[in-house]
Amino acid sequence: GMSSADFDARFVEKSEDGPLMIMNAIPCHFLENNACSIYEHRFAGCREFPALHLPEVNKRLFTIFMHYDRCPIIFNVMESLKVEMGFDASTMQCNL
Template identity: 55%
Template sequence: HINSPETNREKIAQLAVEREEDNRAFREYLNRKDGAHVDSIVHRLNETIAPQIDCTECGACCRQLMINVTDYDAQRMAGHLGCSSQVFKEKYVEAGSSMMIMNSIPCHFLADNKCTAYEARFTECREFPDLHKENFKGRLFATMIHYAMCPIIFNVVEELKTETRFRDTGSGR
């Protein structure tokens, strides 16, 4: 049971530095666990923790992440902004050989830690931090990259350490 999740970003960043070795050992430990079982724990923890954290108090993902943009995302956002998909792409997107990304970090649409185009936000934005998806173990490296930035990830991972008995193994502190 999660009493009160940690939301202080400075404290989370400091703890992330302090727990770097612990987290490396936890990744190795978790990779030996059954993936479906890990997913079920992560999904339950996410359903409990995410509603307790107000993303608009943070907004770090919008200030720090590179966002992939699909054609569908570009069309949806263009419609929201009242411009053509081509105009949207010219103004807001950098196209690579196989993908498109937003051409600004922080995001063009972030104001006061809120998305000014929330209803039309990109798929990656809608799904971040991806803790509702299957195959958590397959995304563990990428998830842990965001551990120091995202209070939801931080708290889910810390509770996951407890629930998988990582701290009882002598590997954890």
Template identity: 55%
Template sequence: MQSLITDLTIIQQLSQEREAENDAFRSFLKNQKSESVDELVHAINNEITPKIDCTTCGNCCKSLMININTQEAEALAAHLSTTVEDLKEKYIEESLQGRMIMNTIPCHFLSGTKCSVYEYRFEGCRDFPHLHQNNFSGRLFGILMHYAMCPIIFNVVEELKIQVGFRNNNEIFV
């Protein structure tokens, strides 16, 4: 496994430099067996994620729109000693699809780089960057939208490039 890059400035710079490479990688993965890619991604993710402390970054809280379900809204309202109606009035709006979402970006509950309601954060927040889910290849376009802002995504994708034979150090094999 290559050494991890967690400096957001470097990640953003490399992301710009590798935009065409990542497009080629998406095409490359389409020719790979989806289940095999998922197994690799899950293994890489399980190795990388514990080594990166998300609470020192918080970039996802600065850029993501998170869906909220009724149970999550109720739990957070109870934690904040308020009503769901007050919570909706202050923090939540309805999306065009009729879902509840936070009404501002960055998230109201982001304090520095940490979530001020961490124990009550929404499922979409807890599960981000969703690399434990299946169909990585089919979701890669969306995943790459966060490649420049999430050290976990960046490092998992870069390690995956090596493990599937797309890249060896800085040489691309396509």
């Protein structure tokens, strides 16, 4: 197996905003056939991904949008928000 330090050095990028760890590639190194190849052994950040339920989600919007087309959870939440906010794609405006 691989040590935690080796795993971190090879695959993980530490956030400057705190202890958040993110994978250093999109799509993830471990995504195979649209499934996680290390699912049983994934680290906490992956278990919580996309972390829409955690505080200060506004600080992670860039990361969330980066995964919009790859993560069904993010895609479905964003599409639901568009409907709820009355988003009009032709004007790029919300009609509340």
